[in-house]
Amino acid sequence: MEKLKVGVVGVGYFGSFHAEKYARSPQVDLVGVADIDEARVHEVAERFSTRSFLDYKDLFDKVQAVSIAVPTPIHFQVARDFIDRGIDVLLEKPMTATLHEAEALVEVAENKKRILQIGHLERFNSAVFALNGLLVDPLFIDSIRFSPFLERASHVDVVLDLMIHDIDLILSMVQSEVTSIRAVGVPVISSHLDIANARMEFQNGCTANITASRVSGKKMRQIRIFQDDGYFTIDFLSHKIRIHRKEQDADGPKVVSEEIRMTPTDALESEIHSFMQKVRDRTEPLVSGRNGKRALEVALSITEQIERNIVRRRDSHSLNVGEGE
Numbered sequence: 001m002e003k004l005k006v007g008v009v010g011v012g013y014f015g016s017f018h019a020e021k022y023a024r025s026p027q028v029d030l031v032g033v034a035d036i037d038e039a040r041v042h043e044v045a046e047r048f049s050t051r052s053f054l055d056y057k058d059l060f061d062k063v064q065a066v067s068i069a070v071p072t073p074i075h076f077q078v079a080r081d082f083i084d085r086g087i088d089v090l091l092e093k094p095m096t097a098t099l100h101e102a103e104a105l106v107e108v109a110e111n112k113k114r115i116l117q118i119g120h121l122e123r124f125n126s127a128v129f130a131l132n133g134l135l136v137d138p139l140f141i142d143s144i145r146f147s148p149f150l151e152r153a154s155h156v157d158v159v160l161d162l163m164i165h166d167i168d169l170i171l172s173m174v175q176s177e178v179t180s181i182r183a184v185g186v187p188v189i190s191s192h193l194d195i196a197n198a199r200m201e202f203q204n205g206c207t208a209n210i211t212a213s214r215v216s217g218k219k220m221r222q223i224r225i226f227q228d229d230g231y232f233t234i235d236f237l238s239h240k241i242r243i244h245r246k247e248q249d250a251d252g253p254k255v256v257s258e259e260i261r262m263t264p265t266d267a268l269e270s271e272i273h274s275f276m277q278k279v280r281d282r283t284e285p286l287v288s289g290r291n292g293k294r295a296l297e298v299a300l301s302i303t304e305q306i307e308r309n310i311v312r313r314r315d316s317h318s319l320n321v322g323e324g325e
Contacts, residue, residue, distance in 0.1 A: 003029040004276055007059040007066045009078055011035045011044040014092065015069030021272045022067070023048035028276065031062045060085045065115070065279045067272070068092060072156060076101035079116070083108050088115035090275045093168075094160045095292035099300060102293040109289055117275050117285035118292030120168040124270040126262040127234045127241050128169065134243070136227050141170055141208040143223040146216035149189050157192035158185070159303045163212035166223065167302075168287070168295040173225065176204035178298060185306040188215045198302045230255070239264045 004027060008019045011033045022030040032051035035041035045052035053059060056078060059066065065088040068078050076096045079089050083105070095118050096102045109116035122128060143166040171178075178200055185196030194215045200208045221236035230245035239262040247256045278285045 001027065003027060004065060004279060005029050005031045005063045006276075007031050007056075007063040008033045009035070009056040009059070009066055009068045009082075010070035010092075011041055012037075012069065015067070016044050017268055018067040018069060018090075018272065019044055019048050019050075021266075021269050023050065025272070025276070032059055034059055057081065060087070063087060065090070065275070067275075069119075072160070073097050076105055079105055080108055083112050083114045083116065086112060086114065088275075088279045090117045090119060090272070091292070092119040093121075093292065093295075094156070094164055094299065095289070095296050099293065099297055102289070102296050106289040106293055113282075115275070115278050115282070115285060116289035116292075117271075117278065118287045118289060118295075119271065120165060120287045120292070120295065121267050121271055122165045122169055122236060123172065123287050124265075124267040124274065125236055125239070126265045126267075127236060127239050130241055130260060130262055131225075131232065131234070134232065135173055135225065136229070137204075138173055138206050138225050138227050140206065140226040141173065141223065143170065143208070143210045144220055145210075145212045146218065146220040147214050148217065148219070149194070149215050155192075157196070157303055158194050158212050158214045159196050159198075159299050159306075161212075162214055163196055163198070163210055163302070164295055164299045166210050166212070167298050168291065169223065170200070170208045170210070171294055171298065172291070174202050174204070174206045174208070176202040176206060179203050181298070181301050181305060183302045183305045184309065185302075186310075193303065193306060196302065196306060200298070 006022050006028050008015055011019055019033050022028045030048060030050045032053050033041055033045050034053040034056040038054060041052040066082050067090045069092045070078055072094055075091060079091050082089050145162050145166055180201045181198060183198040185193040188194040195213045197211045223234045225232045233242040241260045244255050244257045246253055274286055
């Protein structure tokens, strides 16, 4: 099988992992990596025995597919440029900075018949794959995602940084439209939201409660899914699923539980392998551009609602202070 010619644009913290996975794949020829940080791009290129470029456009005539891990504000520009040149794209989340950009990117990918996959990594967690065939019709979902503060992620709020993973997962589990969102949140360390909670209601009656924090003392990534015949608890960090089902015996109904330990897998490696397969067989990726746009739409709605509430609280506080003077 002929090797796919691939490049990586943006080789900061996460982009360098993309480069590593491609460099290790026997199905891939990592043609080059691009970044405006000259020292960084040369170091990564040397580490993975490939070429370095300061201008991503130098990859246009050299690759069939590309991973893009640049700052979110330039996702649209860089991804569109590659798609326009007939190159398939794996684009890190959040998909774009605005919904208008997301829709435009989806349209250009569809018009050019290019693969556009969005990097929602949790879809490739082994514990999530194990739920296939178990989920029937979720009625209530509760998710928690806590992480310590990392300066490298402080340019976006916690909703776009962390919560969007769970938004995407929940949207993939609940085959219904979102009808209402209620959200609260506060900045703690950064100038953006660092803690947020959102309650989503769906047209089919399902409700999802999502909490995300990036100022926690420890990591926690869990989701509980309740349906008529029982509920499931997924621990993303330990790759464990607990299944609780209602059973009937001579003494009446009872709950029977079992724990399934999944063999830990490299989610990024699985994601990139899936992307490469879609590039070869020209079928829709597991996390398509439209999936990415839908998750972004919900995430931006949550952020906008929280920010409006913060402004209202500040205005109310200012008014109360003024009346007391």
